[in-house]
Amino acid sequence: MTKLIVLGVGLAIIGFILWWFFGKxxxxxxxxxxxxxxxxxxxxxxxxxxxxxxxxxxxxxxVLNFTRKDASTCLDRVVxxxxxxxxxxxxxQAKAIEIDTSKPGEYEWACGxxxxxxxxxxx
Amino acid sequence: MSVTKRxxxxxxxxLPMLANMILMPFGxxxxxxxxxxxxxxTVIMLVSAGPFAQSAWASFKKHHSNMDTLVxxxxxxxxxxxxxxxxxxxxxxxESAAFVTTFVLLGQVFEERMRxxxxxxVEKLANLQAxxxxxxxxxxxxxxxxxxxxxxxxxxxxxxEKVPVDGVIVEGxxxxxxxxxxxxxxxxxxxxxxxxxxxxxxxxxxxxxxxxKVGEQTMLSQIVDLVKKAQNSHAPIQKLTDKVSDIFVPxxxxxxxxxxxxxxxxxxxxxxxxxxxxxxVVVIACPCALGLxxxxxxxxxxxxxxxMGILIKNGEVLEAVNDVKTVIFDKTGTITxxxxxxxxxxxxxxxxxxxxxxxxxxxxxxxxxxxxxxAKTAQIKATAVEQFRAIEGKGVAAVINGQTGFVGNxxxxxxxxxxxxLTARASQLQNEAKTVVYVGLADRIIGMIAIQDVPxxxxxxxxxxxxxxxxxxxxxxxxxxxxxxxxxxxxxxxEVIADVLPGDKAxxxxxxxxxxxxxxxxxxxxxxxxxxxxxVGIAMGSGTDIAIDAGGIVLVKNDLxxxxxxxxxxxxxxxxxxxxxxxxxxxxxxxxxxxxxxFFAIGLTLSPELAGLAMAFSSLSVVTSSxxxxxxxxxxxxxTA
Numbered sequence: 141m142t143k144l145i146v147l148g149v150g151l152a153i154i155g156f157i158l159w160w161f162f163g164k165x166x167x168x169x170x171x172x173x174x175x176x177x178x179x180x181x182x183x184x185x186x187x188x189x190x191x192x193x194x195x196x197x198x199x200x201x202x203v204l205n206f207t208r209k210d211a212s213t214c215l216d217r218v219v220x221x222x223x224x225x226x227x228x229x230x231x232x233q234a235k236a237i238e239i240d241t242s243k244p245g246e247y248e249w250a251c252g253x254x255x256x257x258x259x260x261x262x263x
Numbered sequence: 264m265s266v267t268k269r270x271x272x273x274x275x276x277x278l279p280m281l282a283n284m285i286l287m288p289f290g291x292x293x294x295x296x297x298x299x300x301x302x303x304x305t306v307i308m309l310v311s312a313g314p315f316a317q318s319a320w321a322s323f324k325k326h327h328s329n330m331d332t333l334v335x336x337x338x339x340x341x342x343x344x345x346x347x348x349x350x351x352x353x354x355x356x357x358e359s360a361a362f363v364t365t366f367v368l369l370g371q372v373f374e375e376r377m378r379x380x381x382x383x384x385v386e387k388l389a390n391l392q393a394x395x396x397x398x399x400x401x402x403x404x405x406x407x408x409x410x411x412x413x414x415x416x417x418x419x420x421x422x423x424e425k426v427p428v429d430g431v432i433v434e435g436x437x438x439x440x441x442x443x444x445x446x447x448x449x450x451x452x453x454x455x456x457x458x459x460x461x462x463x464x465x466x467x468x469x470x471x472x473x474x475x476k477v478g479e480q481t482m483l484s485q486i487v488d489l490v491k492k493a494q495n496s497h498a499p500i501q502k503l504t505d506k507v508s509d510i511f512v513p514x515x516x517x518x519x520x521x522x523x524x525x526x527x528x529x530x531x532x533x534x535x536x537x538x539x540x541x542x543x544v545v546v547i548a549c550p551c552a553l554g555l556x557x558x559x560x561x562x563x564x565x566x567x568x569x570x571m572g573i574l575i576k577n578g579e580v581l582e583a584v585n586d587v588k589t590v591i592f593d594k595t596g597t598i599t600x601x602x603x604x605x606x607x608x609x610x611x612x613x614x615x616x617x618x619x620x621x622x623x624x625x626x627x628x629x630x631x632x633x634x635x636x637x638a639k640t641a642q643i644k645a646t647a648v649e650q651f652r653a654i655e656g657k658g659v660a661a662v663i664n665g666q667t668g669f670v671g672n673x674x675x676x677x678x679x680x681x682x683x684x685l686t687a688r689a690s691q692l693q694n695e696a697k698t699v700v701y702v703g704l705a706d707r708i709i710g711m712i713a714i715q716d717v718p719x720x721x722x723x724x725x726x727x728x729x730x731x732x733x734x735x736x737x738x739x740x741x742x743x744x745x746x747x748x749x750x751x752x753x754x755x756x757x758e759v760i761a762d763v764l765p766g767d768k769a770x771x772x773x774x775x776x777x778x779x780x781x782x783x784x785x786x787x788x789x790x791x792x793x794x795x796x797x798x799v800g801i802a803m804g805s806g807t808d809i810a811i812d813a814g815g816i817v818l819v820k821n822d823l824x825x826x827x828x829x830x831x832x833x834x835x836x837x838x839x840x841x842x843x844x845x846x847x848x849x850x851x852x853x854x855x856x857x858x859x860x861x862f863f864a865i866g867l868t869l870s871p872e873l874a875g876l877a878m879a880f881s882s883l884s885v886v887t888s889s890x891x892x893x894x895x896x897x898x899x900x901x902x903t904a
Contacts, residue, residue, distance in 0.1 A: 153520055190325070214330065
């Protein structure tokens, strides 16, 4: 009897994992606020990036402020491969990263090991 | 708290439990028994393993998972179960939670150190930059920070100082060590009108230079920029791992649960035994090695290239190089020097050059430049001429020291006769694809000058190296067939395509692409389309900016032998990436079934501690293998002096 209950619970957890990680979930997206011809977005790094999608206006100098709150070494660098940026993120310090917004398009950023991703849209 | 500190805390607190485990058969027990183990492990769980749980929870909330998820779940399960077991008087395994944490942190400590090692090439490059410069301002030389140097500033460089910016020497001369930028080991003599590169080391003399590139335009800044982009670029092969990590962790968790259910429900194992199998699966599956395989190798490979004066722009180029079958060369400026040079002087050299140089002194024709350059090295000065006149379509004539001298092409021969010896010599030179200029004085031909755009001294070796690698070599040129074939024969190129219009170069490259991947080596603006079309574009560093932009690999030293080195390095790096990925995958694919206890029947199992150690070891071996690329031999396949 106990074994049947354990089996049931186990299968339920598997179902939950499938739904939680593979189901469709909304992704937070933020458009940059433009002030005095500059735009900036604050991004918190904790178990991933929030927001994960950032929209920037083309041609306006942009700064992304990354603050790492997570102790994981997985997230201690942020890499924008299209821009040649590989920035170390010291814990609990805001690090400003300047983005060249001259070319519109979709760019990805990722952690140093390419496991967490974020998307940058310039339009 | 830093990873290193967390590791030491965890290691020191684990040691008593290690002693307990080893000495138990000899009758020694940890004072306090399970309670001491509980206390030690609790500290480890809070201080050393706490951040894993925090990170795992933060990403869980975002529907993400990562290696921390696996470590956190693995250690928490072992820890919580042990507490339960302790109070119900069953066997505990606190040490598993402690040891796994220690080993995972050990892996991370080493990994962090190695990663910093791998990425310092760019920093070293950027640090080459001089900090300040002596600039002429209001008639005086003042020391200014580098950022304040502007275009066309006159900068003074003293012996032993670094050249601050790119520029042209306007006064003085010196020998300059350019090895840090070009990789060229011999110092280069520089004098007025010569170009110097910022960040190179001035050794003997003082000179003044006029800045022509400052700030981000300097060669060093451009190189740093290129290397940065390359090191962080993605090799296409990596796309595979991109997606894997997101799917991998949840799948592993499901596998772990299935492992537990199978052992406990269907195979009647005890809860403890079933849990150990499940925890081992979770711990061994951490995909760190997978994530590190490509970036670390890319970083080391491109960094090493930069040190040798070979700039590889991105991971895609590396991958393309692997299947290159044909290497196509542009002729002028790539295989050859790019400037016509005097190769032979027939007759009395001093007299022939004297007459020719005097007559051509004012001319801007490239052939005239070659003659003047030769006269200069022979230390023959042009003398003033009178009654200068052109002989229509044939050459020029003028009066020198009271005698009429003339210089011209073979159409002059309708007016003057050559003797037998000279005729034979002339046709011999022409067969070598050299342009022959006839020089006469007082109605008599006194000699000939042969001019050719000669191959670079290193071209022949370079081609031989590529052929030894089994590659087909082709020369593409706008020059005529005879000249092209003569050069090709001299350097040993397989195939020649001459009389190519500038716009058609890309089409020819495409034609070769039918039979396999093509690398194109060139330097001019007209080579840009071909450089882009080719699977691998290799631009000479002396080439135009457009060519350098279009190429995927830039050879800073302008040495054609670097083509072979670039191919060898790219191949090595790409193979290292493949090797890394192979090991990382194999390790996970083999490790999981073993950890799940599939080979239990034949006595092959993996405890959570061993799984943790294996995981740390696999990340470490991947990073080590990448760093070892720095030591890998980049050798050519031919033995030449």
